[in-house]
Amino acid sequence: MTPDILAPLAPLRRALAKSLRDRVAGADAEERARTIWGSAGPRWFTPEDPIWRVHADASMFVGGVRALLLQSLHPLAMAGVAGHSGFRGDPWGRLERTSRFLATTTFGIIAHAEAEIAKVTGVHRAVVGRADDGRPYSANDPHLLEWVHIAEVDSFLCTYQQFGGTALTAAEADRYVEQSAIVAGKLGVRNPPTTVAQLHARMAAYRPELRATAACRDAAKFLLLDPPLPVASRPGYGLLAAGAIATLPGWARRELRLPPPMVLWDAPGRLLGRVGAGVVRWAMSDPSVANRREPGTAA
Template structure:
């Protein structure tokens, strides 16, 4: 099973994950956009991490551009060739090495590439992707969820983290969040991110669409946050059962859009991957149902061994 994950489905380069990996299937789902917004909400609660965003980027002037660049990076790592993924990782590491931030409390300067900050960003993303997709009705067993976390140790390596210190299953991921929770806070920068995500700047003609379409996306993303995160932001959310019902309805509606249409949106990495590897490489939740009986805890452990060998 592990060898199959790396080989993919054809003689073409399957990239870092390959068409038989859990990551390949999950990241092709349209609910990933909601999960990405949830990740931003969560990431902004780390005082140093959010300072790294607001002090070193054009977030205020080009927030949409930043969101698209993040989506492009994730898509490149998932569906690009091995060379393209490694090149994207090297570029990100190079940018991070040149950036720093000031601690709002102590005044001490920190590098953006400090392991604590990189690990928080990574774990907030992986947790958000996994949580939102599972809650939206995406078919995923516990073993497959563990495999997903294990597979993405490789993405942590690409941004500069030591794989040995990155959670490699859902239990380790939950333990990590338990240790970091006391450090989280809704700083002024976090509230600035919250304000943007609720009402991002758009052209005047698009304001009605923002309220109807984006407002639902952002509200759903916020509603899926853990209770402690919502408590820090100080904004109420609908009861969990209501959020789950709405998320499943949204997921069902988005999945009704033909993949060939959805995958035309930038950055089109899935379309290029299918062209490279053949039609059998198309990501689909049905493949997760089919593979549920064969992917077990031993497979997840095997993926962890594989990623360790790639260091």
């Protein structure tokens, strides 16, 4: 379609872009964008790097939902979320903090990235307790940190390859996992995977530990069926959630009591996810936000 045909949609595009940016980046988005993009100094990554391409794409909106569902399947990780994150009371605050971390560590200068990592590590020190089965947990436990990391990397890579721009080559996908390992290692993950094959092997190694607890299923219901969104925004969010569900592995869907892998479910789900990511990509390429990247807001 030509720009003239799309012109009547410009107000809708701007409104959608602002709504998405406010949800993801928060009230200080402008100031944070100036800090990330205006600061001089060396950066870990460049626009040519796979991690930049993946984290700047609209498919991150689908990947974020998928990652949260996967992460919740570790009972100790879920216990930490349920006991300390306030995900029900302040879900957008949690999303904003995650967005800030990803944006700063991916696009920002090294000094700011390392400061953000130190801040997160400090917050994690207070996230300790016991799960319902009596086992202790700590958010700085390297084993739990690794699960959170690999669930994110697997989700972001999977949804980018399904719903992103130009898919990564096999070598680029390995490079993405390797680049993600830089941040993970500084957070406290020991020997994070650096290739796709290693990533899949680590995911499989965690499988015996993973199951859906009552808190996990409650979180999934909140995330998928009762998100804290206005009624008008829920259909669009549903597109992203459908894409996330369609790309989950079968065992995870069975644990979460979601539709099993079947062409009947997955083909429409992937199509909906592609449409949802496309709408986000269109909105976030609006000139009012296109030069202020956050995860998922790429240019």
